[in-house]
Amino acid sequence: MGRRTQVSIRDYTDLNSLQLDALKEIGSIGAGNAATSLSSLLNRRIEIGLPEIKIMEYNEAIESLGGPEMIVAGVMRKLSGEINGIGLYILSMDFINIVLESIFNKKIESFEELGEMEISALTEIGNIIIASYVNPMSAMTNTKVNISMPATTINMLGGILSVPMIEYGYQTNHIMTISGNFKCDDREVYSNLILVPDVKSLNYILKELGINND
Numbered sequence: 577m578g579r580r581t582q583v584s585i586r587d588y589t590d591l592n593s594l595q596l597d598a599l600k601e602i603g604s605i606g607a608g609n610a611a612t613s614l615s616s617l618l619n620r621r622i623e624i625g626l627p628e629i630k631i632m633e634y635n636e637a638i639e640s641l642g643g644p645e646m647i648v649a650g651v652m653r654k655l656s657g658e659i660n661g662i663g664l665y666i667l668s669m670d671f672i673n674i675v676l677e678s679i680f681n682k683k684i685e686s687f688e689e690l691g692e693m694e695i696s697a698l699t700e701i702g703n704i705i706i707a708s709y710v711n712p713m714s715a716m717t718n719t720k721v722n723i724s725m726p727a728t729t730i731n732m733l734g735g736i737l738s739v740p741m742i743e744y745g746y747q748t749n750h751i752m753t754i755s756g757n758f759k760c761d762d763r764e765v766y767s768n769l770i771l772v773p774d775v776k777s778l779n780y781i782l783k784e785l786g787i788n789n790d
Contacts, residue, residue: 585779588631588750595787596629602716603627603754606709611758613704618678620760624767627756633749634741640753641666641768644734647687649695651702652739654724655710658780659717661773662740663706666733667698670765671758675701687730699728709754709769717784740772747775 585591591599607624615622630640638644649667672690673683679697684690690698703726714721729736740751754769773781 585775585782587748587775588752588778591631595782596631598782598785598787599752600627600629602713603629603709605712605716606754607756609711610705610708613708614701614758617701617704618675618760620674620678623759625757625759627754630753630755631750632753634737634751637751637753637770638734638737641737642733644732646733647730648733648736649687649690649698649728649730650736651699651706651726651728653703653706653710653726655773655777656722656724658719659713659721659773659777661771661777662743663710663723664736664740664770664772665702665705666736666768666770667702668765668767670763671767672698674758674760674763674765690730695728699726702726702728705767705769709771713781717781719780719784737770740770744772744774 604626607627611622611624630637632640642648649672651665651667653663655661655663669684669687675697676682676684676694680694684694706726707723710721710723713719737751751770751772754771756767758765758767
């Protein structure tokens with residue numbers, strides 16, 4: 577990758593187009609990995625379109641994802657080591673029902689219908705998707721990333737996004753969302769992953785990729 581150059585990103589909004597393109601490349605590899613893993617697990621043809629990466633303020637992200645009072649399921653894993661941060665996967669009801677139909681041959685109308693087995697299955701799906709994106713980041717930067725066990729919660733979107741806001745809000749009030757369309761057989765659903773490396777880790781990633789901030 578050539579000579580590695582120190583960068584000094586102070587906030588996600590400092591990212592230039594070249595750096596965003598590098599993150600999109602990681603996202604594209606992650607999307608391909610996620611599609612392969614989900615196809616095998618669900619025994620269905622899964623395709624994922626090219627991901628769209630956005631840098632947004634927390635409140636802007638909440639509105640973009642459906643509003644603070646929308647009930648969602650979220651799977652979170654913490655990253656530690658040379659790259660620290662949070663991976664948070666938001667599961668829509670449409671995607672949840674694709675998973676439940678494939679594994680349990682059932683559908684739900686409300687989150688209250690989710691039992692222990694169903695939540696366990698959704699946790700594994702979120703676990704796989706977050707790892708699918710973190711692993712190429714680790715490989716491309718030649719860095720070992722420790723990932724915590726997944727934790728799943730059902731809550732209002734504003735409550736779920738308060739976790740990265742509380743943990744990293746003192747560093748930045750922006751987060752990175754990786755959004756894209758899942759196509760399962762002939763059905764299309766939207767997918768949202770929130771990946772929040774802390775600012776120090778963001779600088780480390782860019783340095784290891786050899787991308788200057790000029």
